[in-house]
Amino acid sequence: MNKEEITQSINIAKSDSASSDLSKEIKPYYDHDESKDGDYVNKFLDMSKEAREEDQRDKNMTLMEGLRMYPKACFFSVVLSAAIIMEGYDTNLLASFYAYQGFAEKFGKYYPDLGQYQVPAKDQLGLSMCYQTGALVGVFIGGIVPDRIGYRWTMIPALFCTVALIFMQFFAPNVHVLMGSFILLGINWGSYQTMCVAYAMDILPTSLRVYLTTFVNCCWVIGQLTSSGVLKGISTSNNRDAWKIPIAIQWVFPLPLAVCVFFSPESPYYLVRSGQLEKAKHSLMRLLTDHPNQPSKEIIAQSMLTKIQMTIKEEEAVENGSSLVECFKGTNWRRTRIAAITWLIQNITGSSLMGYSTYFYQNAGVDVSMSFTFSIIQYCLGIVGTLGSWFLSQKFGRFEIYFYGLIAIAALLALTGGLGCSNSESLSMGVGSMLMVYTFVYDLTIGPMCYCIVGEMPSAQLRSKTIMLARNLFNIAGIVVAIVTPYMLNPTEWNWKAKSAFLWAGLALLSAVWVYFELPETKGRTFAEIDKLFAERVPARQFKHTIPTTFDAGEIMEKLGNEGVKAVANNIEDVELMERKV
Template sequence: MVATTDSEHTMTGWEAFRLYKKAVGWSLIVSAAVIMEGYDTALLGALYGFPAFQKQFGQPYGDGYEISAAWQTALSMGTNIGVVIGVFINGIMTERLGHKRMMLISLATITMCIFVPFFSTTAPVLFVGEVLCGIPWGVFSTLAPAYASEVCPVALRGYLTTYVNLCWVTGQLIASGVLDSLQGRNDEWAYKLPFAIQWVWPVPLFCALCFAPESPWWLVRQDRREDAKKSLNRLSILSVEENERMVAEMVRTNHYETEITKGTSYKDCFRGSNLRRTEICCCVWAIQTLCGSPIMGYATYFFEQAGLDTSSAYALGVSQYGFGFIGTILAWVLLAHFGRRTIYLGGLVFMNTMLFLIGILAVIPGTNSAIPWASSVVLLLFVFAYDLSVGPVCFALVSETSSTRLRGKTISLARNTYNLFYIIFGAATPYMLNPTALNWKGKVGFFWGGLCFLCTVWTYYRLPEPKGRTYEELDIMFENKVDARAFKKYVVEDIPE
């Protein structure tokens, strides 16, 4: 089996793609479902400014209509509530049903759930619709990176797990384009069309995934070794002998994990070496919020508070999605040359610097007209760095760090840790920026810079380097309690036969 491990280490990205190009294709299709969640995150917040949406779901205010702050918060949090439910459901049901069946059930569910927001006429009904839609989105966000990490070899894991972040950003880009094209409309289709466009994804994805192969790792965990061989044969062009060796390695890795972790419940995520793995996964995903990313969700509002006119603020707000898209693409280049830990830590250091710079610019005395533009440019650099490092690399880290038997549940716990912090700080950020509340404006950079610094310290001491390691090697390294900073150079010599 050492020979199989060595082949994983020496396999180049191009060789891996040539052998597993079918696995790459199926992984890309599964991850495409995340586009819907990214689309919705940029959709609802922008609709609050549409007169037709305000008239339908708001109350008379001045010369027009306005959606109360309470309902804005409720509607925005409705999706997150649904996502939390969906994430926990995924952690339990995917291990029972398999990735394929769970994905098909979720796609069928989202197709039906979209009818609720599309036909809603009151804020309470729209809230229910957002909660219902959030449940399958929660499944997509955790199932996609898990599937990618299980169907592809070591050389491709980083690219295909970080592709999930690209799908998220792509959804936001599509939403910004759709909303921009509908700004002149004042009828009900100004908000119904954006909801209706969500039907574009689930039906074709459902039809395609009816033919998708199941994860061979899941089949091994179900003691279906022959089915695992058939699945691996559909995912790769390996020879019969290589196929046998790969499945044998999966069986042995699963057996080793069974010995060190008897169960597969949520409680087992906090036992033995899995406690450390759960901590790493949860913190890595929580840092996506704690590093300052909630500002990105209110970028247009931040630009206005910094002193830019509305049209300039809107243009820059849309451009941040372009920065995010380019950043994620370039992250693939970095992944080819640097480790996950290096990229993640380097990104945090740069983002930390940008946040404190935003705070410093906010306290410079005087009325220099260049300061608002400088603050806005620095925030765009922050967005670029986030989507070059913390944003996409997080998906690779949580997929690789979790054990194969507990992957679904560990990723679910990590994702909901992120959701918890996102709900808290997503609701608090407007109060930090609003002139009628804390009115911090650019000084918010000091607050987020402080949190980002703590995240950087944790990353330096606790985040290991999983790049280039097989799941069997990672199991042994965590069981041997290898220090996080020693992971990269650690030599695994006691691989069990």
């Protein structure tokens, strides 16, 4: 078969939408033995039509329809996301431990001029950096390993390791062992950061993505709120080992989560990528629930499997594999850049100040116990804000929430910096209260929405790796911010105090400018549509108004070639044959 004949067959496929007519025209131009291979062209055209119809069904599904059909998918997404509660809990403990005399005696030194034990500043910084550097490694593991062995078998060993590492934390004889436990736990926490977002994107329909990915932010806040409640509970204890109680409570989480993850279905995208189509369909059926107004879940699962396979095959035809390098090539570089900078913005727009609201309250004369109460109120506002973002997302798109959220945050930070220009105690109280309002706005807008945006940007082939790169940029920025923030606030160093909010306000405005020109609107878009919009290099502000054509048979056949088309069709036939045998 010569090149002109192949081109002619492709043009015919592009010009006619009726699959029965298409097959009659295309078949003569493909070299195949029908008795041996079956009518694979017809099969492929039917698959293309089925994928397109499934894509439209997914796109038009309402929130209530999604909840009725995918309650199990919601549950399993929540299960994996709940691992982030452990991270929010554990990372919130360390800064509070320094105030406990028993902890200072165990891991600090005695300072005669102060008449008490203190953990040296270098060890405080070292403990903080141990977690941050461990998280960098963990995020990398969470982005690479699931693509090879799946999410379940990456997550379960990590949860069992968490149990052992909590022992290490609890019984640490000196600060060096404690640092080692924070490095290793940081690796665990980092791996969860990547997997929970990628898994949610893989198993949820378009109508539910925003709710279950933004729930990850809620899990962070729930963990921080829980640890703050526990810390307040032991704040009046005279027991020198009281600081160990919050650490021991962590043993409650990992084993129940490991059991739930064991019974969770594997990501169908991972199974299709690894050639396990029969298992992928079984996984999809486990995620679905039969509904009287819909076809049986077996029929829907088959349509979803076809769509996933067509999506991945089309991406494979364009991309040269799924290595990390591909994230920096062609349109994938644009997608990686958007995901990474979106997550970076979280760390460079004043979020570090949220943890210092109690510092400003104490400067205003509020006692330590009451300042802990204020921190609990702050975390409650964070949860309310995240839940509020669900209602906002019904009315507004990702871009609108993120962009106008940054404008509001810039205004709040400017006001906070203005209050910091005075040294009066009453204005310090105002700074603490302004940071509470900031917390609510942050968790209403850019805090939770970031998780949805980052998950929607990558291709299916590179989702875990792109999320990994984005999160690690966030973590690197977090290390820098964690180092400079104490210098900004400390009266013996730069002494900016609340005036440091001016810096973050400026960065928030610059971020808003970047968002306007780079961040596309992906609300209501299926992954196939997003792939197409990026492939056609549609400008960010035109995403909302452009209607792409997905699963175009002629276009996909041109990309895959004769052997590629045959392989796709035969794979599906093999699955159907296995089911008939069963």
